[in-house]
Amino acid sequence: MQLTTKGRYAVTAMLDLASNDSTRPVTLDMISQRQNISLSYLEQLFAKLRKASLVKSIRGPGGGYLLNVDPVDVTLTEIIEAVDENIDLRRCHGSKNCLRGKQCLSHHLWCEVSDQIRGFLSSRNLQQVMDDYYTNQDIKVKLTV
Amino acid sequence: MQLTTKGRYAVTAMLDLASNDSTRPVTLDMISQRQNISLSYLEQLFAKLRKASLVKSIRGPGGGYLLNVDPVDVTLTEIIEAVDENIDLRRCHGSKNCLRGKQCLSHHLWCEVSDQIRGFLSSRNLQQVMDDYYTNQDIKVKLTV
DNA sequence: TTATACTTGACTATTTTACTTGGTTACTAG
């Protein structure tokens, strides 16, 4: 994998962008304050998110970042892989030579687990996670799931 | 989490134990050679597996380790958590105070992901993984799934 | 033209993982 702070921060930051009705760009400074994430760390993450075309940037005063995609069209896997490399538990990373040229006792297992996690994260898009959040905050909004 | 080499090694070692028909104890030295894992690292892992009552040890010449449970009764979650702490992606680890005392935008999400992974790993026992392995090695054995 | 805000790259600190070393203790085969 790994699924760690880096991926979580990326998803959180994207959620922040998606929440703030995005006609106006959002500065990293705002996200940093709202989500309690180090500004300089956000800079690194957004460089990667931009390379992955998930966000676009506007420079200068009044500038900031905007989503470059519809929240319905971004899966969590895309976000996480954009900053986090890959979701792959296999020691051999697919080459099947984990144990002296052969595949190890648990090779197939780790393939399955990786697929499961990736599958789950791919089945969720930004919009759904936002909806989930507001549902769980007891701000009952009628959802069209 | 994390799902990393440590957890993989533990599962692999348990699979090795389960494969070797376990009337005779298996030495860590044997597992180390067969699975290509450092002996001293195995010692650390087996200390934890023993504390979790997943294996039992026999000292002295002819000694070694034996499974302390039926392979059908050990889930992968049990093994991994025995050496790896916990499978929990949440920053707050459940206290729901991830963001200034409140739960963060993606709190519910990480609960779900953690549950998914844990659920999957809990649905698999040692025996199944062994069977899987031999199936995928083209040693076609009739399985009762 | 100046303040704002993104961009970059290198650098540091911390944590975790993986592994090593050097023992001690329990046991048993001979």
Added chain:
DNA sequence: CTAGTAACCAAGTAAAATAGTCAAGTATAA
């Protein structure tokens, strides 16, 4: 009984990944 085997234990180290910092830029809107 004793010598050797193998578990057990405690530190410490190495390497990698994660998390975060710093400083010097560049583009742009007001």
